[in-house]
Amino acid sequence: MISTRGRYALRVMMDLAENDNGSFxxxxxxxxxxxxxxxYLEIIVKDMVSGGLIVGASxxxxxYKLCKKPEKYKIGEILELMEGTLSSVACLADxxxxxxxxxxxxxxxxxxxxxxMVHDFFYKKKLSDLIPKNK
Amino acid sequence: MISTRGRYALRVMMDLAENDNGSFxxxxxxxxxxxxxxxYLEIIVKDMVSGGLIVGASxxxxxYKLCKKPEKYKIGEILELMEGTLSSVACLADxxxxxxxxxxxxxxxxxxxxxxMVHDFFYKKKLSDLIPKNK
DNA sequence: TAATTACCTATTGACACAGTAGGTAAGTAT
DNA sequence: ATACTTACCTACTGTGTCAATAGGTAATTA
Numbered sequence: 001m002i003s004t005r006g007r008y009a010l011r012v013m014m015d016l017a018e019n020d021n022g023s024f025x026x027x028x029x030x031x032x033x034x035x036x037x038x039x040y041l042e043i044i045v046k047d048m049v050s051g052g053l054i055v056g057a058s059x060x061x062x063x064y065k066l067c068k069k070p071e072k073y074k075i076g077e078i079l080e081l082m083e084g085t086l087s088s089v090a091c092l093a094d095x096x097x098x099x100x101x102x103x104x105x106x107x108x109x110x111x112x113x114x115x116x117m118v119h120d121f122f123y124k125k126k127l128s129d130l131i132p133k134n135k
Numbered sequence: 136m137i138s139t140r141g142r143y144a145l146r147v148m149m150d151l152a153e154n155d156n157g158s159f160x161x162x163x164x165x166x167x168x169x170x171x172x173x174x175y176l177e178i179i180v181k182d183m184v185s186g187g188l189i190v191g192a193s194x195x196x197x198x199y200k201l202c203k204k205p206e207k208y209k210i211g212e213i214l215e216l217m218e219g220t221l222s223s224v225a226c227l228a229d230x231x232x233x234x235x236x237x238x239x240x241x242x243x244x245x246x247x248x249x250x251x252m253v254h255d256f257f258y259k260k261k262l263s264d265l266i267p268k269n270k
Numbered sequence: 271t272a273a274t275t276a277c278c279t280a281t282t283g284a285c286a287c288a289g290t291a292g293g294t295a296a297g298t299a300t
Numbered sequence: 301a302t303a304c305t306t307a308c309c310t311a312c313t314g315t316g317t318c319a320a321t322a323g324g325t326a327a328t329t330a
Binding site: 159161162163177180181184191192193194195196197198199 | 304305306307308309
């Protein structure tokens with residue numbers, strides 16, 4: 001289940017894209033427009049900066065800005081960064097995970113197939129796909 | 136992320152299918168074969184019985200048994216029963232959930248599309264698909 | 271220098287997950 | 301009738317994550 005971290009991140013990205021006027025957009029504005037607690041958004045937005053999705057600037061006139069065009073962002077990269085993984089099961093999510101039943105596991109192929117489907121779905125979609133064209 | 140409830144339930148179902156000899160199979164045997172705590176399995180198996188996936192019989196010679204042929208079980212129905220939902224977001228999972236942004240939500244179509252894809256994937260797959268043919 | 275804004279650390283309550291523990295009821299073999 | 305086996309039931313626990321809240325510091329501009 002996609003948590004608020006992923007969903008809110010998506011909304012922040014969309015807000016930044018839709019309200020882009022070249023300058024930085026304060027978090028306060030985003031929080032008000034989206035109806036989300038600014039304090040909580042701070043945590044999420046911080047990870048988006050450190051993950052390289054957006055850039056932040058302090059001080060007056062500061063705020064946040066996309067660092068790519070909306071059509072260059074894949075939804076998958078946003079969700080994967082915020083949720084940690086898109087994988088359906090622990091044995092595929094954790095890289096260091098070792099399951100002694102891996103070689104004989106009869107369900108693993110299904111999970112792999114599922115994971116591929118999910119990955120493809122979200123990496124085909126772009127941030128720009130979520131934004132109404134008639135803007 | 137699919138939890139142990141769903142994954143273990145799947146393994147129990149497969150174990151029952153593969154070791155079916157007409158009579159009831161004790162949980163002890165399943166737990167040993169699968170390497171899962173019998174105590175923990177009890178909780179999971181209880182829900183499988185009340186959910187109508189399998190039948191249980193007490194006393195000597197008792198145990199559990201499938202109530203349909205493996206090819207009649209859809210993986211989706213097993214996972215949905217055990218996980219509560221297969222939905223990706225709360226607003227689609229909870230029936231009584233009300234989101235005041237629903238009408239203007241720009242991401243909802245994507246979640247709906249995703250949910251449909253996931254549903255179709257797991258409801259196309261049958262329990263029999265997970266069991267090796269050369270048995 | 272004052273105002274604005276991002277950025278940082280810490281804490282909290284609620285809840286689910288994954289399991290453990292110990293007992294009761296039901297049914298079968300002897 | 302009794303012993304045995306097996307499902308079934310209630311309760312508890314430790315760990316972790318989720319979704320926030322709170323209060324401060326650092327950076328930048330007017």
